Amino acid sequence: MLDQKLIRENPTFVENNLSLRGKVYDITSLHKLTLERKEIDMEISSLQSESKKLSKIIGQEIRNSNNPNNQELDVLKEKGNKFRTKISIFEEKKRILDKKLQDEISKLPNFPSKEAPIGQNENNNIQIKEWGNPLNKDNLKTHWEIGENLNLFDSIKSTKIAKSRFITLTGNGAKLERALINFMLDIHSNNGYLELMPPALVSSESLQGSGQLPKFSNESFKCTNDDLWLSPTAEVPLTAFHKNEIIDSKALPLKYVAYSPCFRREAGSYGRDTKGLIRLHQFNKVELYWFCDPNKSLEAHKAITSDAESILKKLNLPYRLVDICTGDLGFSSSRTFDLEVWLPSSKCYREISSCSNCLDFQARRSSIRTKIDKKTSYIHTLNGSGLAIGRTMAAILENGQQTDGSVKIPDALVPYFGSSLIKTN
């Protein structure tokens, strides 16, 4: 969430920054609301101040006089009554105004970083580096063909259970998924991250806190009888983990790694990636998350990205690092580095991790602060997938495929999977 004071005092600055995202933001009416709100606030404050003084006088009178029902008191009480009436009129106005303000402000995305490449959409993203040797041969199988041949998952049967875009992992597929989760959790928790396993259901307030609500209610599954949603990413429960806290600055940065299932409606993606493990309503993910000193989030962003990268390197999967342009940035992010893994069957890179610096955007929405030199300030939050499990499996299957139809398991994963090869039975 953006700072209301900043909107009030410097609307042009806010508009200019937001418009870096590639579309025009006009906050004139919002700006007016903030001014109105301040005016009403001042009015209420001065009325309250006078009413308070009057109440004190009445209290003293009652204590000092032996007749608590005299007429002078009635006159004073009547005066107090008038204050109350006036104040309640203004408070009603303030309530309505506050709600409007809150609604409007929480729909505004974060400012893009000055460092982020300016651009309209994903075509303007900038490749920073490539790692590994992308397998570039013809007649390679897709991961869903490989999966079918080796009986690693079954999407047809999954429509019986739920509907399309769900998968049931079977045999070695299920085992490989489990191996990947454990592998990633071990690497990260040995690297200074505290492992968490959060609830998969989250409240509306939590989704609001990390930025998925109010704008993107269409992208998550909602429970009908409770104010709970299926979490679209562990970023949501992890942000909410420290909601309404003032964290000791000596404890920063707090680094968490969490495995969680993720649920997304994928509204508007009909027809895209309908096969395989790339785009599912439910997928597993190991997420990295930092709560950090607001002065140190730039270095932290590099660190969290390289921690995510380390997994791809250990699995020996070719990837590239992409700097997301302003027009393609997520709602809460000011700067995002995507890691894209090489999928040889389609001869392209696909996103497997998104590492974002949200600055104080989520911290302000969730009220997470720290004290620096006796001053209270919002902390910065960063998140990054480390990594998306399903897409990692897809990459392993495609990059590790052998001419005889078997799949070679990356060396680092063998101790977890228990075998160096997946063969047909």
Add this chain to the structure above:
RNA sequence: GGAGAGGUGGCCGAGUGGUUUAAGGCGCAGCACUGGAAAUGCUGUAUAGGGGCAACUUUAUCGAGGGUUCGAAUCCCUCUCUCUCCGCCA
């Protein structure tokens, strides 16, 4: 699902209508004492908004929202969360 008890500052905890301007403690910071430290003593220490160059000042906030009252942490209503017992249950 039924019955009951609760939610007070960074933490613990007192507080049943008017010097509560939220006691006391812990923690933290500064100072004193010390060769240095511990212990001790003194002082300070919530958050958000407004005004002011500043010292400072003012308003709100005791789970959330309404209400009663001149005045509410305290009384009433609604919601919410936590805990205990019973029931059900992996």
